[in-house]
Amino acid sequence: MYFKKNFNKSFNILLLRILIIFVFILVSFFIIIPLLPLFLKSFSDNKNNFIGLENFINYIQNPSLTQSFINSLKVAITTTFFSVLIGFIYAYALTRTRLPLKKFFNTFSLFSLYIPPLAVAIGLIYIFGKQGLITQGFFGTIPGFDINLYGFNGIIIGEIFYCFPQALIILVSALNLSDQRLYEAAESLKASPLRKFLTITLPNIKYGLMNSFFICFILSFTDFGVPKVVGGNFNVLATDIYKQVVGQQNFAMGATISIYLLVPSILAFLIDKNFQKNEASLISGKSIPFKPRKNLIVDSIMFIFCSLILILVIGVFSSIVLASLIKIWPYDISLSLQNFRFSNVAGNGYEPYFNTVFMSIYTAIFGTIFVFFTAYLVEKFKPLKKIRMLIYFFSTLPIAIPGLVLGLSYILFFNKPSFSVPFLDFQIFNPFSLLYGTMGILVLANIIHFFTVCFISATTTLKKIDKEFEEVSESLKVPFYKTFLRITIPLSLPTILEIGSYYFVNSMITVSAIIFLYPAKIPVSSVSIVNMDDAGDTASAAAMSTLIVLTSLFVRLIYEFTSRNVSKKSSVWINPLET
Amino acid sequence: MKKLFSFVMGAAVIGTALAPSANAWWWGKKGSEKASITVYTALEDDQIPNYLKSFERDYPNIEVNIVRDSTGIVTAKLLAEAENPQADVVWGLAASSLLVANDRGLIQGYAPKGLSNVKPSFRDPAKKPSWVGIDSWISAFCVNKIEAQKNGLSIPKSWADLTKPEYKGHIVMSNPASSGTGYLSVASRLQNLPSEEDGWNYLDALHENIAQYMHSGSKPCKAAGKGEYPIGVSFGYRAVKQVNMGQPIEAVFPKEGSGWDVEANALIKKDKIKPAAKTFLDWAISPEVSREYAKSFAITAVETDVPLPKGFPSNPEKQLAKNDLQWAAVNRERILAEWAKRYDGKSAPK
Numbered sequence: 001m002y003f004k005k006n007f008n009k010s011f012n013i014l015l016l017r018i019l020i021i022f023v024f025i026l027v028s029f030f031i032i033i034p035l036l037p038l039f040l041k042s043f044s045d046n047k048n049n050f051i052g053l054e055n056f057i058n059y060i061q062n063p064s065l066t067q068s069f070i071n072s073l074k075v076a077i078t079t080t081f082f083s084v085l086i087g088f089i090y091a092y093a094l095t096r097t098r099l100p101l102k103k104f105f106n107t108f109s110l111f112s113l114y115i116p117p118l119a120v121a122i123g124l125i126y127i128f129g130k131q132g133l134i135t136q137g138f139f140g141t142i143p144g145f146d147i148n149l150y151g152f153n154g155i156i157i158g159e160i161f162y163c164f165p166q167a168l169i170i171l172v173s174a175l176n177l178s179d180q181r182l183y184e185a186a187e188s189l190k191a192s193p194l195r196k197f198l199t200i201t202l203p204n205i206k207y208g209l210m211n212s213f214f215i216c217f218i219l220s221f222t223d224f225g226v227p228k229v230v231g232g233n234f235n236v237l238a239t240d241i242y243k244q245v246v247g248q249q250n251f252a253m254g255a256t257i258s259i260y261l262l263v264p265s266i267l268a269f270l271i272d273k274n275f276q277k278n279e280a281s282l283i284s285g286k287s288i289p290f291k292p293r294k295n296l297i298v299d300s301i302m303f304i305f306c307s308l309i310l311i312l313v314i315g316v317f318s319s320i321v322l323a324s325l326i327k328i329w330p331y332d333i334s335l336s337l338q339n340f341r342f343s344n345v346a347g348n349g350y351e352p353y354f355n356t357v358f359m360s361i362y363t364a365i366f367g368t369i370f371v372f373f374t375a376y377l378v379e380k381f382k383p384l385k386k387i388r389m390l391i392y393f394f395s396t397l398p399i400a401i402p403g404l405v406l407g408l409s410y411i412l413f414f415n416k417p418s419f420s421v422p423f424l425d426f427q428i429f430n431p432f433s434l435l436y437g438t439m440g441i442l443v444l445a446n447i448i449h450f451f452t453v454c455f456i457s458a459t460t461t462l463k464k465i466d467k468e469f470e471e472v473s474e475s476l477k478v479p480f481y482k483t484f485l486r487i488t489i490p491l492s493l494p495t496i497l498e499i500g501s502y503y504f505v506n507s508m509i510t511v512s513a514i515i516f517l518y519p520a521k522i523p524v525s526s527v528s529i530v531n532m533d534d535a536g537d538t539a540s541a542a543a544m545s546t547l548i549v550l551t552s553l554f555v556r557l558i559y560e561f562t563s564r565n566v567s568k569k570s571s572v573w574i575n576p577l578e579t
Numbered sequence: 580m581k582k583l584f585s586f587v588m589g590a591a592v593i594g595t596a597l598a599p600s601a602n603a604w605w606w607g608k609k610g611s612e613k614a615s616i617t618v619y620t621a622l623e624d625d626q627i628p629n630y631l632k633s634f635e636r637d638y639p640n641i642e643v644n645i646v647r648d649s650t651g652i653v654t655a656k657l658l659a660e661a662e663n664p665q666a667d668v669v670w671g672l673a674a675s676s677l678l679v680a681n682d683r684g685l686i687q688g689y690a691p692k693g694l695s696n697v698k699p700s701f702r703d704p705a706k707k708p709s710w711v712g713i714d715s716w717i718s719a720f721c722v723n724k725i726e727a728q729k730n731g732l733s734i735p736k737s738w739a740d741l742t743k744p745e746y747k748g749h750i751v752m753s754n755p756a757s758s759g760t761g762y763l764s765v766a767s768r769l770q771n772l773p774s775e776e777d778g779w780n781y782l783d784a785l786h787e788n789i790a791q792y793m794h795s796g797s798k799p800c801k802a803a804g805k806g807e808y809p810i811g812v813s814f815g816y817r818a819v820k821q822v823n824m825g826q827p828i829e830a831v832f833p834k835e836g837s838g839w840d841v842e843a844n845a846l847i848k849k850d851k852i853k854p855a856a857k858t859f860l861d862w863a864i865s866p867e868v869s870r871e872y873a874k875s876f877a878i879t880a881v882e883t884d885v886p887l888p889k890g891f892p893s894n895p896e897k898q899l900a901k902n903d904l905q906w907a908a909v910n911r912e913r914i915l916a917e918w919a920k921r922y923d924g925k926s927a928p929k
Contacts, residue, residue, distance in 0.1 A: 062919070062920075063920075064920065064923040125805070125807065129805075129807050130808065131805060131807060150790075228794050229794075233791055235923065239757075242757060242794065245655055246651035246655055247755075247756045247757035247794075248911070248912070249658055249676075249679060250912075251659070327825075328824070330805065330806060331725065332825065408655065411659040411660055412659055412662075416662055416663065417663050437665060515652055516655070516659070518646075519646075520617050520618075520645060520646045521644055528624075531624045534623070534795070534797060535623045535625050536800075536804075536817070536820060536821060537625070538805075
């Protein structure tokens, strides 16, 4: 008996160690190793001669480039402030108030994330551009108002569109974990609402708040889609990379700038790690979830706020739909459905659309499994602390890697038929090269590109599940994988579904990495949107964007439906007292 | 729980099954029986099917896989794939980009059948040329007539006109650091004034009037077409196309002559060069497909009997300003550095 127990335990730990190392290897091969060749380029010129830090020094000494760095900081700080603020109020309304039409607001909360970036730009130009509806006062019927779209203002609006849903996702899950008992105790002590907010609510969500700051900051610091189209002459680091890599094929300088882009992300990681040390598990097995009470004033303020946000987002979407139906904006405003045929577009018709849908489904399935399992191994166990720390660190990097850089690095790594062993005249076949030119490389690039946000939301959820479960199962001699399948997964299902849908909607719209990687046989719609717009066919581009948005919305509705059933079941687990 | 899992797995299985011949599709149909070649191109998406018609008719056994992107992306992709090239052929990419690719040793010289029909300035002079042109694209202004009238602007006719104070804040132009079209305008100005110094003085004056430098060759014209800005400095094919789409655009070919570059083909150097790739390159300068090119481009590498497309100047060859492609390629880095120093950092958003 004693022997068996001992055997089980050591087998359990051995298996864990092997799995952790396996995940470490995967994460290294998909995130770190592909980046190495490109980053080595930052120390060499374009003929591959080693030149040390020259590129970095050149960059700092060029006043126009350092200006970009300052501009990027300005953009990131402003965007982060507004995105987190809007995200927080919206998330608060969804979780802590009796917001009217809550289901509706919930379904549409991530709506701005469904719109391809180029389409957001088209929409913004139609509304706020020089000929925009608001700028011209709805064809001169009311006084117009020019917000000076091109430049800082346009970038900020576009980035908030893109970042606030991301803050929202994290803050909703943070605000969801609260303990009704704390608020009841505060009430019996006659604490004011402000005091309750400052002493219970805020400390409760500090981890989520921190992460949403971190994510918004880095996303807006590194994004190039928005500044490229509405940035005007306002240069940022990400457009500098575009100019170097796409405009001048200067990979070395592009790599140099991307290293500068990584700096804030590494700083954020270090701050985050320190912050976590003081983090205690806030939710125990005995917690009771918060039940919002009716409060007419708060509820109506929240209703007005959320409606305003949605009106803006839906307004932009409507102008895209309009763009897909209008013949020549703004001079010939007759409508037709002609643009939904896509027959002119290199004869591909609907093929890119279906490719994209399948790519997104695969990304959602495989990405979710990989992300969740990685987060589980990192978060729940004690062995191999240093390696788990490294996995955690690697997992936070992809968010800071611009898609453009990821795409190029993937070409350099996955298109290599073999590696040469240093000092030996020997070549090793590169098994990953089999993926190049297949759907697999697209799925993998998407999984890694959007890894960080998914990883963080998985760890946030895993943190809230009491370690008691692991301890109890260990003492019952249940191997960890059984606990994982029977308890962890069912408890985390709402988050797992959330990650899946996040992967899906992002894969539907992503361009920057994919544009370098898609094989000739597998055209994808986000790229064909860019191509259609390039060929001057804005209406078809808008039509395809409309289709993509509707698809994501449809998937979101399926998600809402499933998760409502699932969370009923999983809440029984988390809160057994409730039943 | 189990139900949900079987739902997810079920969805995956159905997804795979629904995909048209799932396996081949996932692996990019690698084991196809037809000879197949991969072609990288920067030609416009909507032109490609028309061009390819005659190839598909004459060579039904060759499957052509097209990867189409903007010039910068295709070039970056070619260079990044250097170690294990995926493309067999490049079709219709800027000659200036092909010069860079050739410089890195990515191109195999090849003299396609019918090379003698190609005008001398449209090809690499080597016996086995590294690039062979098919057409030329030239810089032009897109002027929105309605917006120009609204703002009380006359239609500019020349590069010199663009520096007049009345156009201040009304002109958009491609950023030469991110777009080949932007660069050809800049390079052309530097080569066609008495000295390079005069060229920079001209660009200084032009900069005073520029509202935005945009990150794409066609964007300035598109912005003009939508009335965002009255004047876009872009390229001829784009301007003429937008006129034909019914936008209130006038295509202006500047009096002093246009900057220009050649769209050219090349054979990619790799271990196994497919015969089909050479067949494609032979076809790509054939008189039949050249006639198709000539329907969109005023100047083609192979002379055709197709009448000049509507909207171009009557003697398009005369419109070409002096341009040394080799000089433009060699001096590119220096010129762009100088350009960025003068105009990039200083320009505040308008």
